[in-house]
Amino acid sequence: MSAHAAQAIAQLVAEQPVRLLVVDDGRDNRLLLERILRPEGYELRFASDGCDALAQASAQRPDLVLLDVVMPGMDGFEVCRRLKQDQRLAEVPVIFLSALTEVDDKLTGLSLGAVDWVAKPFDAREVQARVRNQVHLRQMSRSLLRANHDLQAKQSRLNEDLAAAADIQRSLMPRTAPSGAEFELAWRFVPCQAVGGDIFNVLPLRDEHLALYVLDVAGHGVPAAMVTVSTVQSLSPLAGLVQAPGSGPPLAPARVLERLDAEYPLERFGKHFTIAYALLDLRTGRLRCSSAAHPRPLLQGTDGRIRELRAGGTIIGLDGLLPFTEDDLQLAPGERLLLYTDGITELADPQGRAFGEERLWAFLERRQGQPLQDLCDDLLAELRTFAAADEPRDDITFLALDWRGLPCPGPQA
């Protein structure tokens, strides 16, 4: 809590008069206490026996009770015991006033939950000082309670905002996989907080091209998520970065990364990102791919063997420090492409060992030919088993494509 907020709360509390309930069967004592305490600015109420004290306490919820011990009928100890048993009143501090001088009596009083003990006959200044202390403590604990309540309210608003942000982020990702006779797509996205620094997309582009990308902004949470929102916009087909406005084929992946690199210098958001970007020509099966400091996309052949698509460059954000290269290859029917973020390979087990590329490759080799949706489910399950009870420290995203090959040419019209 800021000093300013603390002050504001203290003021609020101070503006309400402090209410004291004085309980004593002796009229002279009540008058005396009134003379002692009135000048301190308290609002005073009086009770002359235990029953009246409980009734008034219940009705007024005083800030402090000054309680005589020896009274006819219900004594002060019993009043205190009952106050402490009442949930609404248990927190009200009680100061005993008594002519009893035995240590045992004092201990009994304090063990019942009283905060202080003042011996009769009173010294006016002592009574004033002890009451003042307790009132001050009470105000502090109240302002803490109030601050705590405010914080909880703020936290719950923040949580609602985060949930809304997560919905927005999810709305930027494709809901249903585009499909065609030539290919099949599937993906999974598991942010480690409500919102994440990973994002992916599948874009149908001109001339029957399909662009796929997986992007990972450094860091997590809201700041990283906001950058992902910006990049999704930049990479949308209408923004002109992945394909020129008007006509013409989509830009080559290396060119796309160059332009991203120019558009997102590190200084712009204080954040850099990595990306794997693939462009598939659905008419021919030509695949071009470039990665900026991103885990390399994996291509699995029909024989099960996996290779990395290594072309690319360094982190997006260095403003042209290194050129981007690209892989350019021909997909064969039955080949499988996997784009993913390092949330998979850096996922740690309880001993801190990373899942690593070897495990990922071995997994893919075991599951070669398995339907894509099953593969995705099984991979998530495998990762969860590996991490055991540990929460992932990074977002997990992967995107897989199976190339079925070109449909057989029908009879020419």
Next chain:
Amino acid sequence: MHIDIEDLEDVTVVTVHEPRLDALVAAELRNRLMDLVGQGRTRLALDVSRVGFIDSSGLGVLVALLRRLGKPQALALWGPTPAVDRTLRLARMDRILTLVPDRDAALCALRE
């Protein structure tokens, strides 16, 4: 955040004692290093031999530092563990950073 700073005449040697350079420590490390540059240190030799893991946030620290220093020759690193070395190469940072075998080589490279 635990780093050691040793000011030589013309080069500052920074030893990073963090086992992981990830999102948890990146912001603080970045600020500490930026402060060093802000205080007028223009050549930094970075000992990363105690760092067992670096992620993209950690790489971001190196990149930001490089940009703040203005020229790649003003920063030299030595001692990357195999995991860190692999990540640096994957991100092609090995082409931007001056990676050298040891402290002497770092001082040499920076004094060229």
